[in-house]
Amino acid sequence: MKFSYYPGCTLHSTAAEYDLSARAVCKTLGIELVDVPGWACCGATSAHSVNELLAYALPAHTITSATENAVVAPCAACYNRLRYTDVRLREDAHLRGEVESAMGRPYRAGVAVRHLLDVIANDVPEEEVKTKLQGTLGGVKVVCYYGCLLTRPKDVAAFDDMEEPRTMDRLMELCGADVLDWPHRVVCCGAAFSLSRTDVVYHMTGKLIASALRAGADAVVVACPMCQSNLDLRQPAIVKRLGIKERLPAVYFTQLMGMCMGYSSEELGFKKIMVDTSALIKKIKTGRAEAPAAAEG
Amino acid sequence: MEKQLGHPLSQCYQCGKCSAGCPAAYTMAEPPNRIIRFLQLGLYDRALSQNSYWVCSSCEMCTARCPRNVEIKEIMEVLRHDAFRRGITSGEAPVPAFHKAFLKTVEWFGRLYEPGLVLLNNLLSGRFFKDFTAAPGMFFKGKLKLFPGRGADNAAVRRIFKYSREEAPRGEV
Numbered sequence: 001m002k003f004s005y006y007p008g009c010t011l012h013s014t015a016a017e018y019d020l021s022a023r024a025v026c027k028t029l030g031i032e033l034v035d036v037p038g039w040a041c042c043g044a045t046s047a048h049s050v051n052e053l054l055a056y057a058l059p060a061h062t063i064t065s066a067t068e069n070a071v072v073a074p075c076a077a078c079y080n081r082l083r084y085t086d087v088r089l090r091e092d093a094h095l096r097g098e099v100e101s102a103m104g105r106p107y108r109a110g111v112a113v114r115h116l117l118d119v120i121a122n123d124v125p126e127e128e129v130k131t132k133l134q135g136t137l138g139g140v141k142v143v144c145y146y147g148c149l150l151t152r153p154k155d156v157a158a159f160d161d162m163e164e165p166r167t168m169d170r171l172m173e174l175c176g177a178d179v180l181d182w183p184h185r186v187v188c189c190g191a192a193f194s195l196s197r198t199d200v201v202y203h204m205t206g207k208l209i210a211s212a213l214r215a216g217a218d219a220v221v222v223a224c225p226m227c228q229s230n231l232d233l234r235q236p237a238i239v240k241r242l243g244i245k246e247r248l249p250a251v252y253f254t255q256l257m258g259m260c261m262g263y264s265s266e267e268l269g270f271k272k273i274m275v276d277t278s279a280l281i282k283k284i285k286t287g288r289a290e291a292p293a294a295a296e297g
Numbered sequence: 298m299e300k301q302l303g304h305p306l307s308q309c310y311q312c313g314k315c316s317a318g319c320p321a322a323y324t325m326a327e328p329p330n331r332i333i334r335f336l337q338l339g340l341y342d343r344a345l346s347q348n349s350y351w352v353c354s355s356c357e358m359c360t361a362r363c364p365r366n367v368e369i370k371e372i373m374e375v376l377r378h379d380a381f382r383r384g385i386t387s388g389e390a391p392v393p394a395f396h397k398a399f400l401k402t403v404e405w406f407g408r409l410y411e412p413g414l415v416l417l418n419n420l421l422s423g424r425f426f427k428d429f430t431a432a433p434g435m436f437f438k439g440k441l442k443l444f445p446g447r448g449a450d451n452a453a454v455r456r457i458f459k460y461s462r463e464e465a466p467r468g469e470v
């Protein structure tokens with residue numbers, strides 16, 4: 001399996017641990033990733049907030065630069081922007097013309113835009129994933145957080161249910177985690193307001209952290225660097241405001257999968273997470289020692 | 298009004314489901330369903346003078362749940378483009394300032410460069426020392442780079458920005 005890989009801006013900086021763990025897990029699963037040459041920022045919320053043409057032309061540049069027939073994005077926001085662009089450019093010839101003028105070259109239609117979670121969960125048969133697991137997550141309690149852009153809107157992001165997505169839950173169960181139910185799996189974290197209306201992030205992400213802790217989670221599992229950064233980087237300020245003593249590590253699903261594939265926590269960038277993850281890692285290891293057969297169930 | 302917005306409005310029966318699920322409604326002067334109502338009544342300027350579309354996070358919850366298929370998030374976006382072009386901030390000046398700073402760093406480097414973004418954002422929004430406290434920790438965790446990364450096709454990105462700025466009647470950057 002060969003894919004064009006579009007890491008996106010954050011995986012090259014603040015979310016380096018997502019990049020590390022994504023590449024590691026893909027390597028083990030036989031998914032070959034080839035970086036899109038010359039890829040640019042997708043424009044994120046800012047471009048589509050202020051200039052429609054820019055919001056389509058930036059993702060179109062990256063799609064057109066892809067060398068394979070499918071491009072995989074690990075960031076939910078990039079995925080959403082690329083996919084939205086592809087859908088719109090295929091149905092609106094006039095817009096496509098404008099975008100092509102902006103790029104100065106024809107748009108490459110027909111490149112499938114996929115999210116990394118979709119590829120790992122749906123292109124690799126479950127049985128095959130199982131054969132790659134050397135250890136389990138030891139029954140550690142997790143909640144899976146999908147956020148807003150991974151599953152919405154429904155005619156654009158189409159690999160899971162909009163209100164009750166389960167793709168990540170399924171993978172985590174396969175790895176031997178105790179996946180808890182919680183009501184906030186698709187509620188927005190406040191994403192783009194991190195630097196402008198930080199209080200909005202405190203409010204929205206605060207609800208998520210409180211809800212995950214109420215459910216009894218040891219960690220919240222994510223598939224988006226923006227969600228992770230709001231949950232992790234802003235957590236000290238949030239728990240202080242809420243008067244919460246516990247801490248909740250926000251980790252990437254690829255980091256937890258990688259732990260079951262024999263990679264060390266250093267190789268998976270656990271140390272790059274701001275909230276201390278040592279208790280979580282310890283819990284996984286003791287759980288594993290106590291119930292080594294959990295992977296079978 | 299529907300024509301001006303490019304999205305139908307009349308089918309909205311004001312059930313309020315959009316506002317009930319909206320994570321930002323708590324900080325909006327008027328919640329999403331009221332914005333739709335203003336527009337139904339032709340009160341465009343009244344809609345534009347609220348902060349609602351600036352604090353909307355584009356999370357799509359409203360559009361996803363509307364029983365009448367009103368494209369609420371998309372309508373918020375139309376308002377935002379217009380407000381940005383006309384310099385209307387509705388009391389939320391830091392939000393458009395952030396978008397401007399974000400896009401400037403992308404135009405310069407082809408990709409996002411966080412330290413540059415934080416600096417420029419603080420300059421444009423007039424809040425000079427915001428978010429500096431988190432930086433040292435992030436730096437030591439290897440999350441912040443001292444220099445912007447390379448590898449983006451800068452010429453292509455600048456061309457796209459130039460064209461979008463000059464040719465697009467819909468918004469400015």
Ligand code: SF4
Pocket residue numbers: 308309310311312313314315316329330333362363364365366367369
């Ligand atoms: S959910 Fe739809 S029908 Fe109900 S108030 Fe909102 S826009 Fe109108």
Ligand code: SF4
Pocket residue numbers: 315318319320321322329352353354355356357358359360369370373
């Ligand atoms: S897209 Fe905007 S208006 Fe709609 S639910 Fe999300 S924050 Fe609210």
